[in-house]
């Protein structure tokens with residue numbers, strides 16, 4: 001973990017809560033939904049950007065009712081690439097974006113070799129995991145720079161630490177986010193902008209639902225609510241975190257004591273095990 005100077009982000013933002021807005025991508029489920037809920041506790045209004053209209057409406061109503069904030073929904077499918085950002089930009093125009101959570105992400109439906117991945121999966125990884133982080137950051141950054149305040153939270157993954165056989169595309173896109181996000185943090189730390197990279201291990205969400213081994217809740221596989229309640233407390237204190245203490249131990253071990261070949265061998269075997277334990281095979 002790299003520590004920036006300690007500042008309680010939420011105390012700083014209390015002052016601006018009436019004018020600042022939070023934007024969360026991929027927010028109708030899992031980690032993104034919990035970020036939206038936790039950030040709504042600050043009383044900042046929330047812009048929810050995701051793919052499914054009915055789920056957006058439901059989450060927006062839940063958040064408004066529970067936290068008494070305004071919510072706005074923007075339906076966008078990030079797998080469509082560049083064409084969606086004109087509309088998103090219209091929704092964000094004239095708003096003071098205080099926090100952007102670049103959360104939206106996709107993963108292969110199960111471990112597989114590259115050749116087995118569909119064209120759709122390949123382009124989705126590029127458009128959703130990589131391009132969306134760049135394009136959304138590009139949209140909100142000029143306003144944050146001119147106001148000299150703002151926070152951008154980028155969801156990478158422990159999967160990006162070393163190459164990840166049988167989940168190679170996913171791991172590579174998360175390594176991209178990890179690298180980009182750290183560079184962005186260096187570039188804009190003196191502009192009053194908090195950039196945080198979050199590298200979780202397994203969290204029990206739809207993304208991990210293909211196997212009980214990585215979906216069944218236990219201390220190492222928290223619910224999205226538990227994970228985010230820990231991760232959110234680190235904003236302003238650290239610019240790179242796994243977000244959750246057990247994941248922190250795993251990440252520290254993998255980064256500092258595990259040679260790349262050992263990680264790759266272990267993850268190849270682990271992904272083979274996950275393949276043999278697919279839920280669909282058991283049903």
Ligand SMILES: NC(=O)c1ccc[n+]([C@@H]2O[C@H](COP(=O)([O-])OP(=O)(O)OC[C@H]3O[C@@H](n4cnc5c(N)ncnc54)[C@H](OP(=O)(O)O)[C@@H]3O)[C@@H](O)[C@H]2O)c1
Pocket residue numbers: 025026027028029030031032049050051052055076077078079080103104105106128155156157158199200201202203204205206207208224
């Ligand atoms: N879960 C983990 O173990 C884990 C670990 C490390 C990092 N992460 C990262 O954390 C982030 C969130 O993961 P999660 O587990 O919470 O995922 P999730 O449960 O699968 O939720 C993904 C959210 O993104 C939305 N979404 C998916 N594809 C989209 C698209 N093409 N356009 C717009 N919205 C889309 C989904 O909307 P719909 O409801 O319409 O599908 C849903 O709201 C991802 O970046 C992931 O890589 C997750």
